[in-house]
Amino acid sequence: MKNEPLKNNSLYKETDLKQELSRALHQLPYETGDPHLQATILLARKEACRMQTRERISFARFLKKQIPLIGWKLWGIQGVFLAAASRVLSDCSGYLISPPRLARLLFCLSVAVFMTALPLLYRSIRCQMQEIEAASRFSSVKLLLARLIVIGIGDIFLLGGLLFTATAKTALPADIAVIYLCLPFLLACGGCLFMLGHFPPGRFLAGSTLFCFALLLLFSVPLRQSALLFHPSYQEGRIILCVWLSVFCACQLRYIIKASSYGELQII
Amino acid sequence: MTREDKLIQKIEQGDLSAADELIAMYYPEILRYCLWHAPDRSLAEDAVQETFLKALRYFDRYTHRGKFRSFLYRVAANTCIDMQRKYGRPDISLEESAADPYYFEPAFEAVRSDMVLRQLVAGLPENQREIVLLRFGQDLTLRETADVLKLPLRTVQSRLRSALKSLKEELRHEK
Numbered sequence: 001m002k003n004e005p006l007k008n009n010s011l012y013k014e015t016d017l018k019q020e021l022s023r024a025l026h027q028l029p030y031e032t033g034d035p036h037l038q039a040t041i042l043l044a045r046k047e048a049c050r051m052q053t054r055e056r057i058s059f060a061r062f063l064k065k066q067i068p069l070i071g072w073k074l075w076g077i078q079g080v081f082l083a084a085a086s087r088v089l090s091d092c093s094g095y096l097i098s099p100p101r102l103a104r105l106l107f108c109l110s111v112a113v114f115m116t117a118l119p120l121l122y123r124s125i126r127c128q129m130q131e132i133e134a135a136s137r138f139s140s141v142k143l144l145l146a147r148l149i150v151i152g153i154g155d156i157f158l159l160g161g162l163l164f165t166a167t168a169k170t171a172l173p174a175d176i177a178v179i180y181l182c183l184p185f186l187l188a189c190g191g192c193l194f195m196l197g198h199f200p201p202g203r204f205l206a207g208s209t210l211f212c213f214a215l216l217l218l219f220s221v222p223l224r225q226s227a228l229l230f231h232p233s234y235q236e237g238r239i240i241l242c243v244w245l246s247v248f249c250a251c252q253l254r255y256i257i258k259a260s261s262y263g264e265l266q267i268i
Numbered sequence: 269m270t271r272e273d274k275l276i277q278k279i280e281q282g283d284l285s286a287a288d289e290l291i292a293m294y295y296p297e298i299l300r301y302c303l304w305h306a307p308d309r310s311l312a313e314d315a316v317q318e319t320f321l322k323a324l325r326y327f328d329r330y331t332h333r334g335k336f337r338s339f340l341y342r343v344a345a346n347t348c349i350d351m352q353r354k355y356g357r358p359d360i361s362l363e364e365s366a367a368d369p370y371y372f373e374p375a376f377e378a379v380r381s382d383m384v385l386r387q388l389v390a391g392l393p394e395n396q397r398e399i400v401l402l403r404f405g406q407d408l409t410l411r412e413t414a415d416v417l418k419l420p421l422r423t424v425q426s427r428l429r430s431a432l433k434s435l436k437e438e439l440r441h442e443k
Binding site: 017020022024026034043045048 | 324386432
């Protein structure tokens with residue numbers, strides 16, 4: 001038998017090619033009533049039953065459960081820190097009459113406030129709490145968010161307490177004290193959130209601790225360049241920096257939720 | 269509201285028996301897609317099963333805006349990628365080697381022509397092959413194909429044009 005050539009390809013129209021492609025690519029064998037289809041449906045039903053028997057919990061309820069689990073420990077540590085810091089501010093109020101010294105102290109205290117949460121944050125990253133995720137159907141990212149909220153509540157109270165003590169025990173105006181506390185806190189927060197989203201979990205604690213200690217060094221050593229940060233007349237610049245850092249922190253948080261590899265550790 | 273919309277609404281309301289019908293609706297095309305990506309039929313069937321189980325598990329993350337098909341194909345594509353990493357790529361040439369190239373009959377000629385086309389498609393670069401399979405093998409629209417592959421629409425159009433041009437050239441050489 002002669003092997004006739006295929007159709008005249010020089011006249012092959014695109015429409016013909018598309019139709020031929022569609023026909024050729026639809027031709028892999030499939031039988032209706034395939035027993036494997038029934039097996040798949042059965043497995044899907046079992047999976048559906050298994051999912052329905054798992055406890056469903058809202059994010060708010062899950063967040064509330066974090067308080068007896070971890071909240072009281074963190075807030076207890078932060079309460080002790082607040083008492084110690086208030087004592088320092090009260091005892092040193094005479095020595096701190098000089099605004100730059102007071103500014104440096106508040107900057108350092110603010111970074112220290114952020115550092116109180118680092119061990120808890122690292123534990124969350126390291127352990128991932130997979131058992132709780134399996135029970136609550138939460139992703140690693142939502143679990144981290146719950147932890148960040150608990151940490152954030154403690155930090156707000158702690159910073160508020162420092163603000164009250166600083167304005168009560170010294171002559172520092174409240175508006176300036178707020179920025180003296182917010183700016184270094186946001187700086188520490190932004191750097192650590194960046195590391196959370198971009199560093200491997202094992203390097204987060206070392207990286208964030210080093211970063212915070214570097215900030216403490218920068219703010220505590222009376223360098224000429226860093227004096228610009230503390231000068232009362234540069235309040236507007238500090239406010240702009242605070243706004244910029246807030247946006248940066250929000251972007252890093254969004255990155256962690258949407259795009260970082262942190263979410264790859266999800267169970268579901 | 270289409271039948272698919274009603275089924276998805278039932279599943280969202282907790283009636284998971286509607287999932288049976290949805291699976292039966294999409295099973296043939298997902299199997300056909302997985303057969304293109306699996307070394308053998310058994311692994312393709314496993315991939316199909318895994319696709320539907322994952323789709324069910326991740327269903328609460330899917331917000332229905334008429335794009336369930338794209339969602340399902342995305343799950344299938346990722347499942348096939350995992351499978352290929354584990355078991356290797358399919359060898360389409362084995363399917364075609366059984367045919368005798370010198371035996372002629374009109375009906376057989378059409379079959380042989382289809383086999384040649386499938387081999388040519390299998391020989392395309394991966395980024396073009398996937399688009400051709402989704403567009404012509406699975407009847408997805410260009411927009412759905414772009415959604416599944418997470419590419420801009422223009423990129424999909426451009427790669428499809430290149431693929432069709434390559435296929436035309438190859439068919440000319442086949443003569």
